Amino acid sequence: MAQARTDIGPPLYKEMLPPVILENYGKWQYHEILKPGVLVHVSETGAKLYTVRAGSPRLISIYFIREVCDLADKYCDGYLRFTSRHNIEFLLSDEAKVDALIADLSAIGVPVGGTGNSITNIVHTQGWVHCHTPATDASGIVKAVMDELFEYFTTMKLPAKMRIALACCLNMCGAVHCSDIAILGIHRTVPKIDHENLHKLCEIPTLTASCPTAAIRPNPKLKSVDIKAERCMYCGNCYTMCPSVHIIDAKNDAVSIWVGGKISNSRIGPRFSRLAIPFLPNNPPRWPEVVDAVKHLVEIYAENAQPGERMAEWIDRISWEKFFEVSGLEFTDKHIDDFTLAQTTFRSTTQFKW
């Protein structure tokens, strides 16, 4: 077999574009949403490109990919794309084929939607399927939540778009911290140290430096480290650096919920999601407490936000104190920051609502 060719870079995107795109590259004038999951982009030349957006579990087999390819061959001359939120987009130049494609997708259990004022696919991480640091699973919660919110994927009835994301630990390879609703796995206990093996597996200066709260001190006697429990905020970064500092604690690992984050600059700028629910139990296989909490947040948002308002804008308008009142969520000492952003969150005005 031929040796690998190194440093060749990604395949050229131009070879992946259908003729209608190559002919109208950079010439698109406007787009419309024809119905949930179906977009038309219209070029200055008058040419039209139809996009059918379909949901995917992200963790997919080659058999699923081949099925999707079969449909792209049948309806799209073999061209398709994926979105930043793991949806599949079929690119058609013939409007007459749109409904037949949707029917074929439906037949293999693939939903069409995720456009406009909908809840689109949940960006998420690996979880128990393929990661060593997770506080919870990722794909399982996403599946259970999307089953419950399915109607919001296939319709566009929310006040504005809603973006949900899930990360199964604070490493956040899903970078969920700017989402309308973020589901975040958390550890809640101080790591347990395997003093026997630590010196064989870990570099102590690197380990102590890895702690954001300076909770880890060398213990020269044991050739190991000690953790000041009252300083530890359970971020798990030490475990990433050293396998002998065990952060995983199945009895205590849990799920937290954050709200009101946003990425786009439209109207108000990007902002972080804020803690709404500090603890929900890790309850596989379908995490009913998490599903109920997310659904509740979606429903109170849908009921109370004005047309066009994202979660963040709704909360801005009514205030956080009213958000806790409307949502019925308990406000606790966990909601008051004591890390790097603390000072940006305390209230220095006598203006507030009851």
Next chain:
Amino acid sequence: MTDTKKTPLLDELEKGPWPSFVTEIKKAAANNLSSQDLLGQLELSYVEKKAHWKHGGLVGVMGYGGGVIGRYSDVPEQFPNVEHFHTVRLNQPSGWYYNTKALRQVCDVWEKYGSGLTNLHGSTGDMVLLGTTTENIQTIFNEVSNFEAHPMDLGGSGSNLRTPSCCAGPARCEFAMIDTLDLCHDLTNEFQDYLHRPMWPYKSKIKISGCPNDCVASIARSDISIQGTWRDDIKINQEAVREYVAGGFDIDGLVVSKCPTKCMAWDGNELTIDNANCTRCMHCINKMCKALRPGDDRGATILIGGKAPILQGAMMGWVIVPFMKLESGSGYEELKEFLEKVWEWWDENGKTRERIGELILRLGMRNFLRAIEVEPIPQMVMAPRANPFFFWWPEETVQD
């Protein structure tokens, strides 16, 4: 074949209308022993509420220091076929556009040498191939990099440049003010050495969005966020505006009153925009894309420092270059020189596992700006400092 184990907990996740990842694992398991054992091990995780993967492990291909992530089961005696279950990252084409031939040939290789399971796509943007053994890794790379059409390279991992990614761009979006696809492809090729051979304090990510809607979440998910923008006036097609209104569109409620700078007015016949006070948020253009278009003096805003919480808390990128011209096919020399300066300062000064945003906070924005030779301007901050203690450079005071 290992006996097919019962998975009553996972089976619960085959119910309901959303497509099921469990069904996908089962499809792969029908033909592949490692996927069968993955299913069994995952069921065990569902029972015990914890992961069963060991910590890390170095694996790779000849000549590269990244692109493959070692993964080993911590219960190999129960699930011998996932004793090694490594991840291979393949660098996706710009914008995640594919033809079916390109996808099918990856599937064929992955059927021969891997579990048959993938993520399309991973969080950074790569095609993620989930689960293979140490001895197959080089073979997989040999095969995919020698495809006659659309050969594939590995993506980034570890302390290096992570695989850059970008939005749908001018191929499918009227809002794209830079050619995100060309730029992403160009930068990825330019910086191949940084991508494949870890030599930095930690990871560095680039994401490119064609407009301030930021569909790839670059501001939150990348150290270097490049977002298309414009400097001149929004182009208004008054006839099309009137058509929106005639069609029942609530222009006052949904557009004019939502403008964050209140720089728009609608008099019943004509829409006016005070462009000098527009902050280019995209809202009016998003809502009325038939009538409003960004201006023609286009380029990008570059924001530095975005990252997830580890280590010093979550950060979003900060405006460092408010506007840079980025003409498609230009070679992007100005941008590349800028990036080299940013990385050089970080590489020189950063501690192990310190991202660029954290280093800027530790050493101060003024030191960063001086090192990369960028002049401070008000567009970089939300407000000037309120703290009355601040530094002077030695040459700014009278020395004894």
